[in-house]
Amino acid sequence: MLVLRTIAETRTTCARIRLAGKTLGLVPTMGALHEGHLSLVRAAQASCDAVAVSIFVNPTQFGPKEDFASYPRTLEQDCRILEAAGVDLVFAPSVQGMYPSGASAFVEVAGLSDRLDGASRPGHFRGVATVVAKLLNIFAPERAFFGQKDAAQVAVLRKMVHDLRFAVQVEVCPIVREPDGLAMSSRNRNLSDIQRRQALILSRALLTVQRKAQGGEHESSKLLAEALGVLAGEPGAELDYCRIVDPDTLEDIPSVDRGALVAVAARVGTTRLIDNLLL
Ligand code: PAF
Numbered sequence: 001m002l003v004l005r006t007i008a009e010t011r012t013t014c015a016r017i018r019l020a021g022k023t024l025g026l027v028p029t030m031g032a033l034h035e036g037h038l039s040l041v042r043a044a045q046a047s048c049d050a051v052a053v054s055i056f057v058n059p060t061q062f063g064p065k066e067d068f069a070s071y072p073r074t075l076e077q078d079c080r081i082l083e084a085a086g087v088d089l090v091f092a093p094s095v096q097g098m099y100p101s102g103a104s105a106f107v108e109v110a111g112l113s114d115r116l117d118g119a120s121r122p123g124h125f126r127g128v129a130t131v132v133a134k135l136l137n138i139f140a141p142e143r144a145f146f147g148q149k150d151a152a153q154v155a156v157l158r159k160m161v162h163d164l165r166f167a168v169q170v171e172v173c174p175i176v177r178e179p180d181g182l183a184m185s186s187r188n189r190n191l192s193d194i195q196r197r198q199a200l201i202l203s204r205a206l207l208t209v210q211r212k213a214q215g216g217e218h219e220s221s222k223l224l225a226e227a228l229g230v231l232a233g234e235p236g237a238e239l240d241y242c243r244i245v246d247p248d249t250l251e252d253i254p255s256v257d258r259g260a261l262v263a264v265a266a267r268v269g270t271t272r273l274i275d276n277l278l279l
Pocket of ligand 1: 028029030056058061128131132150153
């Protein structure tokens with residue numbers, strides 16, 4: 001497995017892959033890998049000849065008071081995991097490489113970027129869209145793989161790829177959960193044992209909504225009331241939002257009749273967690 005640090009080497013390697021007539025799948029990550037990331041790698045391996053993983057804790061998607069400094073960085077361990085998984089190429093650039101001094105070009109997906117996490121984390125999706133645009137530009141992959149856990153990110157990136165006419169297929173893989181239901185996340189490793197138990201309230205609230213919807217309740221306000229009732233039962237989880245929205249526009253919808261995204265975000269201790277369910 002190649003581990004590359006510079007954009008120039010990465011471009012050359014990707015050009016060689018294309019010249020050999022192979023398709024390339026890209027899995028963008030911020031490292032601290034878990035089974036969720038590996039599910040993206042496996043999906044990429046199933047549909048592409050060569051698979052690249054980028055590992056970059058992207059400063060522009062963190063707000064000034066967020067956890068950029070404390071975000072887990074485990075590059076050596078990540079590389080061991082990816083090598084064992086049969087990944088072809090890891091790209092682990094420096095901040096200076098991705099954001100040369102004086103860089104002032106950003107990608108903004110107007111509207112969508114201010115919804116859900118974008119409302120609570122101003123500038124977050126501008127940072128995500130910008131770094132993913134850079135990665136797509138560097139790799140020019142046939143397919144790029146993202147996790148459904150970041151549902152709002154998926155909507156923003158799909159729109160960016162569509163509007164900017166990137167020649168890439170966005171592939172979205174299902175949320176991978178711990179046996180007790182907690183959605184896998186790099187941030188879970190920051191939770192104490194007690195907080196880990198408190199965090200389960202997110203998936204429990206979503207399951208309640210799923211059961212009610214399957215039982216015939218389709219009105220969003222009633223489903224949300226059920227979810228909020230469950231969430232209120234765990235004072236250790238400080239709710240940020242719980243919404244029922246259109247999965248593409250991220251706008252609130254009155255009913256789940258035609259499909260919906262139920263999304264929740266809460267802070268447990270200092271760790272912000274998100275989870276969601278597609279109905
Ligand atoms: O989902 C993530 O890990 C990040 O937001 C991404 C897509 C790698 C961009 O930094």
